[in-house]
Amino acid sequence: MERLRRHPELQAWLILAIPVIFLLIFFMAPLLIVFVYSFLERGKYGGVEWVFTLDNIRRVFDPLYFKTFLRSFYIAIVTTLITLGLGYPLAYFIAKSPPSRRNALVFALMIPFWTNFLIRTYAWVMLLRTHTGLINVTLMNWGLIDKPLPLYGNDFAIILGLVYGWLPVMVLPIYAALERLDESLLEAARDLYASSSKAFWRVTWPLSIPGVVAGSMLVFIPSLGAFVTPAILGGGKSIMIGNIISNQFLGAHDWPFGSALSMVMMIAMLIATLIYFRWTKKSELVT
Amino acid sequence: MSETFAVELQDVVKRFGDVTAVNHVSLQIKEGEFFSLLGPSGCGKTTSLRMIAGFEMPTDGAIYIYGERQGYRPPNKRPVNTVFQNYALFPHMTVAENIAFGMQMQKVPKDEIKRRVDEALAMVRLSNMANRKPKQLSGGQQQRIALARALVNRPKVLLLDEPLGALDLKLRKAMQIELKALQEEVGITFIYVTHDQEEALTMSDRIAVMNNGIVHQVGDPETIYEHPADRFVADFIGETNFIPVKVLSLSPTIEVELGSGEKVTAGWAEEGLAVGDRAVLSIRPEKMDLLELHEAAKLKSNDVARVRGKVAHLVYVGTDTRHSVTLGDGTEVVVRLQNIHIDEEPWEIGEETIVTWNAAHARVLKE
Amino acid sequence: MSVKTEQLQSDHDTWERVKSKFGGWSLSAYGILAFAFLYLPIVILVIFSFNDSRSVSKWAGFTTEWYGKMLQDGQILLSIWNSLFLAIVSTIIATILGTLVALGLERYRFRGKTAVDSMFYLPVIIPDIAMAIMLLLFFNMSGIGFTPWKVNFFGARLAVPYSVIIGHVAFNTSFVAIVVRARLAQMDRTLEEAAQDLYANAWQTFRRVTLPMLMPGIVGGALLAFTLSLDDFVITFFTSGAGFNTLPVRVFGMIKKGVTPKINAVSTLMLAVSLSLVVISILLSRRSGDGDSVQMGF
Numbered sequence: 001m002e003r004l005r006r007h008p009e010l011q012a013w014l015i016l017a018i019p020v021i022f023l024l025i026f027f028m029a030p031l032l033i034v035f036v037y038s039f040l041e042r043g044k045y046g047g048v049e050w051v052f053t054l055d056n057i058r059r060v061f062d063p064l065y066f067k068t069f070l071r072s073f074y075i076a077i078v079t080t081l082i083t084l085g086l087g088y089p090l091a092y093f094i095a096k097s098p099p100s101r102r103n104a105l106v107f108a109l110m111i112p113f114w115t116n117f118l119i120r121t122y123a124w125v126m127l128l129r130t131h132t133g134l135i136n137v138t139l140m141n142w143g144l145i146d147k148p149l150p151l152y153g154n155d156f157a158i159i160l161g162l163v164y165g166w167l168p169v170m171v172l173p174i175y176a177a178l179e180r181l182d183e184s185l186l187e188a189a190r191d192l193y194a195s196s197s198k199a200f201w202r203v204t205w206p207l208s209i210p211g212v213v214a215g216s217m218l219v220f221i222p223s224l225g226a227f228v229t230p231a232i233l234g235g236g237k238s239i240m241i242g243n244i245i246s247n248q249f250l251g252a253h254d255w256p257f258g259s260a261l262s263m264v265m266m267i268a269m270l271i272a273t274l275i276y277f278r279w280t281k282k283s284e285l286v287t
Numbered sequence: 288m289s290e291t292f293a294v295e296l297q298d299v300v301k302r303f304g305d306v307t308a309v310n311h312v313s314l315q316i317k318e319g320e321f322f323s324l325l326g327p328s329g330c331g332k333t334t335s336l337r338m339i340a341g342f343e344m345p346t347d348g349a350i351y352i353y354g355e356r357q358g359y360r361p362p363n364k365r366p367v368n369t370v371f372q373n374y375a376l377f378p379h380m381t382v383a384e385n386i387a388f389g390m391q392m393q394k395v396p397k398d399e400i401k402r403r404v405d406e407a408l409a410m411v412r413l414s415n416m417a418n419r420k421p422k423q424l425s426g427g428q429q430q431r432i433a434l435a436r437a438l439v440n441r442p443k444v445l446l447l448d449e450p451l452g453a454l455d456l457k458l459r460k461a462m463q464i465e466l467k468a469l470q471e472e473v474g475i476t477f478i479y480v481t482h483d484q485e486e487a488l489t490m491s492d493r494i495a496v497m498n499n500g501i502v503h504q505v506g507d508p509e510t511i512y513e514h515p516a517d518r519f520v521a522d523f524i525g526e527t528n529f530i531p532v533k534v535l536s537l538s539p540t541i542e543v544e545l546g547s548g549e550k551v552t553a554g555w556a557e558e559g560l561a562v563g564d565r566a567v568l569s570i571r572p573e574k575m576d577l578l579e580l581h582e583a584a585k586l587k588s589n590d591v592a593r594v595r596g597k598v599a600h601l602v603y604v605g606t607d608t609r610h611s612v613t614l615g616d617g618t619e620v621v622v623r624l625q626n627i628h629i630d631e632e633p634w635e636i637g638e639e640t641i642v643t644w645n646a647a648h649a650r651v652l653k654e
Numbered sequence: 655m656s657v658k659t660e661q662l663q664s665d666h667d668t669w670e671r672v673k674s675k676f677g678g679w680s681l682s683a684y685g686i687l688a689f690a691f692l693y694l695p696i697v698i699l700v701i702f703s704f705n706d707s708r709s710v711s712k713w714a715g716f717t718t719e720w721y722g723k724m725l726q727d728g729q730i731l732l733s734i735w736n737s738l739f740l741a742i743v744s745t746i747i748a749t750i751l752g753t754l755v756a757l758g759l760e761r762y763r764f765r766g767k768t769a770v771d772s773m774f775y776l777p778v779i780i781p782d783i784a785m786a787i788m789l790l791l792f793f794n795m796s797g798i799g800f801t802p803w804k805v806n807f808f809g810a811r812l813a814v815p816y817s818v819i820i821g822h823v824a825f826n827t828s829f830v831a832i833v834v835r836a837r838l839a840q841m842d843r844t845l846e847e848a849a850q851d852l853y854a855n856a857w858q859t860f861r862r863v864t865l866p867m868l869m870p871g872i873v874g875g876a877l878l879a880f881t882l883s884l885d886d887f888v889i890t891f892f893t894s895g896a897g898f899n900t901l902p903v904r905v906f907g908m909i910k911k912g913v914t915p916k917i918n919a920v921s922t923l924m925l926a927v928s929l930s931l932v933v934i935s936i937l938l939s940r941r942s943g944d945g946d947s948v949q950m951g952f
Contacts, residue, residue, distance in 0.1 A: 012762035019751040019758075019827060020770060026824045027777055027785075030792035034784075037791060047794075086688065093685035105685075107936070112692045115928040116885050118902050119921040122909050123695035126702065126710050129913065134698065137711040167692065196674070225781020227888055232909055242783040249787055249892065259791065262784045269781075342847050362850040375848035379866045388862070389852030440852065 037259035048256055056260035065244060065261070069268075072240040075155060076224040079162040083219045084212065086163065087170035091211070094171070095178035106175065113168040121161050121232050128152040128160070128233070153235025161229040166222065170215040177211030178204070213280045220276075221269055241265050291354045293318045293444055293476040294339055299348035301334050301500075308334040310500035311348070316444075316478060316493075321470050323479045323487040326497035327523070332480045335497075336446050339478065341365045353443060363392070367444040368437035372452055374429045376421035382432050383408070383417040389440040407439040410469075427458045434469070444476045451486065463490055484524050488512065496520050517557060518652045521569045528575070528620040529567040534560055534651065543568060543651055546616025551592035554647035566651050572623040574648040577610060577634060583641035590646045596620070598638045610634060612642055696925065703918035710913050720919035730920060733904040735810040740890075740900060741883040743814075744822035749876040751823065752830025753868075759831070760838040777828045785825065786892035793817040793893060800895030814898065821893040822883045829882060830875035837871025870939065877935050881928065 038056055041049040059065065094105045112120065127134045128151040136148040151157060181204060189199040227242035234243070241261060248258030294316040301309040309331040316322045324332035337343045338350060341362035350357045352366060368389070376385050383404050390400045408414045411431035413424075421429055430450060437445055451459045451466075467490045470477050481487050487494050488508040495505045496519070504516040515521035518529070532543035537560065541553045545568075553568060560566055578586075583593050599619060600611035603626075610622040622642060634640065703721070707714035724730055755774055759767065777785060793799055802813035845867065849859040887902040894903070901924060908917050 008762050009764040012758050012764045012767075015754050015762075016758035016770065019755045019831075020773075022751060023773060023777075023824065023827070026789070026792070026820050028773065030785075030788035031776075033791050033795060034788050086691075089681065089684050090688045093681050093688070096681065097685075107932070108689060109692070111929065111932055112696060114881055114932055115696065116902060116921070116924050118885075118887050118905055118909075119699070119924055120696065122905070122913075122917060122921060123699040125909065126699060126913055126918075127695060132709070132711050132913070134711045164691070164695070167688075196677075221779060222781055225783050227781075227783040228906075232906075242781070245783055245787060246892075249790060255791060258787055262787055266780065266784055340847075340851060342850075361855075362847065363853045363855055367851075369848070369851045371844050371848055373842070373844060375842065375844040377845060377848070377863060377867075388849070388854070392849075392853035392855075392858055436852070 034259045034262060037256050038263045039260075040256045042254050042256050045253070053256075056257045057264070059257060060260050060264045068239060068244055069241055069264075071155075072224055072226075072242075073268075073272075075159055075162070075240060076220050076226075079159050079166070079223045080216050080220045082159065082163050083167055083170045084216060087167055087215060088174055088208075088212070090167075091171045091174035091178055094175050095181075102179070106172070109168050109171055117165055118228060118232075120165060121229055124157070124161050124164065125152070125232055128157055152233065157233040157235070158226070158230050158240070161233040162219075162223045162226060165229065166219040169218045173214035173218070174208055174211040177208040181207050209280060213277070217273060217276065220272070224269060224272075225265060292316055292351070293320065293353060294478065295351040295354075296335070296339075297349045297351070299335070299338065299345045299350060301331070301338060301343060302346045307500050309338070309345075312497075312500070312502050313348075314495055314502065314505065316476060318476055319474050321467065321477045321479065321490055321492045323481060323491040323494045324497060325481055325484060325487040325494050325523075328482055330497040331500040332482075332497050333448055336369075336448055336478060336480050339444070340367055340369050340446050366442055367446055368440050368442040369446045369448065370430075370433045370437050370450045372449045374421075374433040374450075374453075376429055376432060376436070378421055381418050381420060382413070382424070385421065385432060386436045386439050389436065393440070403439050407435040410438070411435045426454055427462065430454065430462065434466075438469075438473060438475070442475065444478060447477060447479045449481055450479075451481075451483075459486075466490065488524075496523060498523070514555070515569065515650065515652075518567060518569070518654070521650070521652060526572055526621065527569050528572060529569055529652075530614065530618050530620065531616070531654075532566050532568045532651065534562050534564045534566055536562060541651060545594065545614065546618065547595070547614060549594050549615065551594065551649065552589065552646040553649040553651045556651040557653050560651060560653060565654055567654055569650045569652050570620075570644050570648055572609070572621040573607075575620070575622040575642055575644045577612070577622055577624065578641045578643055580639060580641060583643065586643070592642075592644050592646055592649065594642045596640055596642050598634050598636055598640055601634065601636060608633075612640060614642070699918055700922050700925065703915055703922045705915050705918075708914065710915055710918060720915040721923075723916050724919045724923070727916075729899065730901070730904060732810065732812075733899040733901045735807055735812055736814060736898065737884055737900040737902070739805070739807045739812055740814055740818060740822060741880050744819055744826055744883050745876055745879045747819075747823045748826035748830050748879045749872060751827040752875055752879070753834050753872055755827065755831035756834035756838055756871075760835050774828050774831055777825045778832065782825075782886070782888040786821075786889045789817065789821045789824070789889065790892045800893075800898075802898070815894050817893045817895070818890055818898065818900075821889045822886065825886075825889065826879040826882055830872075830879050833875035833878055834868065834871045837868055837874075841867050873938055874935065877931055881931055884924075884927065 037048055039052055039054065041051040041053050041055070043049050060069070090109075094102060094109070097105055125133075128136075130136060130148045130150070130152050133148075133152060135151060136145075139145045140148065185203050185207070186199050189203045190196070194202060225242055226240055227246060230240045230243050231246075234240075245258050245261045245265070248254045248261065252258075292315045294314070296312055296314040299309055299312045300307065312331070312335060314335075324335060326332050334343060338345050339352070341357065341360060341364075344359060357365060376382075377388070380388070386404045386407050387400050390403060395403075404417070405414065408417055411434060413428060413431055413435070416424060416428065416432075421432065424432065430453075433450070447466075451462050454462060463486060479487070479490065488511070491508060493505060493507050494511050496503045496511060498519050504511060504520045506514075506516075511520065512524055515524060515527075521527045522529070530545060532545055534556070535542040535544050535550065537556055541556045542550060543553060543566065544550050551568070557566075577598075578593075586593065594614055596612040596614045598610055599613045602609040602611075605626075607623045607625045610624060611619055612622055613619050620642060702710045702713075704716050704718065705712075705714055706717035706719070759771055759774070798817060800815040800817050802815050803819070804811070804813050806812075841864075845863055846859050849863040854862060885902065886900075887906055890898075890900050891903050891906070894900075899907075901920065905917060905920055905924075908914070908920075
């Protein structure tokens with residue numbers, strides 16, 4: 001006991017031992033396996049042959065697959081931008097509400113987020129489907145359109161589903177940043193002859209950038225790796241990397257290629273994140 | 288055999304990485320004393336207190352409590368209790384539970400705990416608050432509960448870390464008196480950390496003035512104020528004029544020369560000064576007086592210093608008026624003159640004057 | 655000042671007033687629209703679960719028929735039990751592990767801390783599809799496979815693969831750790847010092863001060879883990895092998911086949927569960943009172 005007390009390092013490892021071992025076995029080891037599999041040959045009936053190859057990595061950059069990669073990036077970026085465009089004013093609205101109402105609004109924001117993602121996506125299937133979706137049926141009944149709008153089974157549906165799914169995650173960090181913002185800073189800006197829009201762009205916006213960065217990352221990463229949304233709202237036609245990866249395991253039984261795809265996806269995310277942080281750091285210095 | 292002190296620090300050093308927070312500090316605190324550690328923030332006073340409590344271990348040196356070396360002994364095994372700066376009352380326990388906590392840990396019988404909690408609450412006059420949560424109390428009440436929670440354990444030494452820091456001025460003054468009275472009543476040794484010199488001067492039996500991890504002076508309030516041991520103490524406690532001088536002689540009389548060439552004598556010189564050294568002459572503003580030129584000429588005594596100057600600035604502060612006077616070498620000194628006679632002719636800006644002081648009140652300190 | 659410039663000035667003031675009024679008004683209008691966007695799809699989904707028709711695009715009167723159908727569907731009932739059992743077991747394990755992680759990482763400094771710290775963030779950051787296939791390969795390779803834990807849970811005979819439980823614990827541990835750690839970081843450390851000063855040893859300090867103060871964070875973390883576990887589709891889908899369905903996996907299968915009011919009914923049930931979890935967390939935060947709210951999520 002006495003020894004333990006004098007050696008906090010020992011104490012720390014004693015506390016952390018079980019969770020660290022757990023994560024090493026059930027998370028780090030699987031990560032390593034995916035890495036190793038990326039460089040192995042495909043087995044005849046699923047599984048792998050222990051032969052080193054770079055074919056899988058090469059195939060990822062084959063136009064057939066790489067196009068989907070680029071498209072996933074496009075969808076993730078557009079989703080992030082739209083979510084930011086919609087989310088910032090919403091965060092601003094909540095932050096400007098009377099303090100007594102703010103917590104309730106934050107809860108109202110989080111309730112949809114806490115409800116099942118699958119179900120929230122399904123709700124849009126119900127609304128968007130081409131011939132039987134509520135929106136098209138209603139609009140046609142009202143005689144506003146003659147033939148159904150192409151709302152389903154395309155990038156539009158996927159982006160809408162992703163924006164809907166991740167909007168709360170964008171709003172929350174921005175709100176946190178805005179809420180912390182000292183009102184007197186704005187008053188000082190106004191006092192120093194800034195118009196309200198100048199005050200916003202010179203004071204509020206730069207100070208909320210950490211929230212914007214956090215929110216953007218929280219939306220971008222899951223959007224890039226989306227699987228459920230394109231699977232349901234893409235109607236089988238419009239697919240993203242996540243779906244190609246899953247196909248390698250569910251249908252094609254090409255595990256090494258699936259591993260290579262997910263390795264490249266994770267590395268791409270890492271690079272995108274780093275670039276984004278660099279870029280925002282710089283712009284923060286400028287403002 | 289040497290005397291046993293309540294708390295003794297022997298050459299204690301505490302380093303945090305490259306920073307030396309406490310630098311070879313030795314202190315001897317007597318039983319029943321109200322002892323203050325006074326200094327600006329970051330001077331090492333709180334670290335010293337935390338080492339006595341056992342929250343930090345000294346890098347070097349030894350701490351004794353009633354002659355017992357503490358070593359690595361954890362806080363829960365030391366016969367001292369702490370009143371924290373922010374009180375650190377447990378928010379999930381009631382006031383009574385907070386006070387009972389220490390005794391429960393020591394396995395005091397239940398009925399005794401109950402009796403002592405009641406006594407402690409009565410002592411701080413908060414008996415009707417026993418079942419409240421700390422957050423329902425005012426700052427002053429929380430402060431008293433923190434005090435009760437510590438004292439109920441009958442510690443040999445009570446450590447207080449700026450306990451009045453969070454209170455407003457009026458309440459702080461009231462609590463100073465209450466705390467001092469309480470200390471006299473219970474007779475426990477108090478070690479009190481504060482950066483407020485007035486607080487330290489009013490309450491303490493003895494004060495240790497600290498800066499940059501070093502103890503500059505230990506003494507009773509009067510000694511600290513009237514006989515500061517060095518420039519830091521003179522500057523930190525109260526207001527002082529520092530006049531740059533050169534040491535002319537150190538014995539039998541201490542004589543120095545001002546930048547203007549005027550020579551004056553002083554009552555005391557800091558150890559380590561040698562003839563020819565540059566130094567500062569330190570005199571408190573209230574110990575100085577201003578005389579008309581012709582009045583000064585009449586003064587004969589050698590024990591009174593006379594220096595020419597010109598009134599530069601006047602600030603009326605009610606009980607007295609602060610006269611800023613520029614001396615011959617350009618040094619500006621402040622002279623506080625009490626406003627005793629309302630009909631007295633006031634000094635005017637630009638007027639020539641003679642600044643005088645009793646040589647015994649002037650101290651020669653290292654630069 | 656001439657009359658004319660005065661007139662101009664007051665016009666300008668009016669314009670400013672109108673502008674600021676309009677600004678506030680349009681912001682509120684936007685806020686209301688945004689919340690409508692968030693809630694309308696869910697509300698419509700619930701409404702059509704009571705629709706007396708196979709169609710989910712035309713209202714044909716009120717019925718509870720679909721709920722009846724749902725309750726007669728043995729597959730759905732089994733998947734509900736599976737979901738609950740999985741959520742409870744993985745939450746308990748993840749809460750214990752996550753709390754340990756939070757304590758270890760927030761309260762100590764040691765070599766390799768940054769590495770351990772980053773490692774526990776990974777499961778949160780990595781997209782669930784990547785984590786799912788990682789685990790799939792691991793369980794395939796390791797020989798643990800998809801061995802089920804056969805258990806009688808409130809009369810329901812379940813066979814829950816260990817792989818799924820482990821998968822859920824793997825991501826939930828990190829989420830619990832984040833929530834508990836946030837609470838721990840906020841906690842005033844002098845409270846623990848005060849306890850020690852009042853003669854409490856390390857264990858007593860933890861038991862009497864740290865743990866009670868930490869409780870809102872632990873409960874919040876557990877509620878979050880429970881919700882995430884109930885919510886999860888991707889990781890369950892890939893780590894369960896064939897034949898094991900949680901409610902989301904079952905719903906996914908049904909959606910793939912087509913849209914029916916029965917799915918709406920199941921969805922409404924799941925919504926109700928999520929909503930009650932939220933209400934529970936609010937009630938708990940009220941009860942713990944004095945601002946120590948249960949922290950769920952971010």
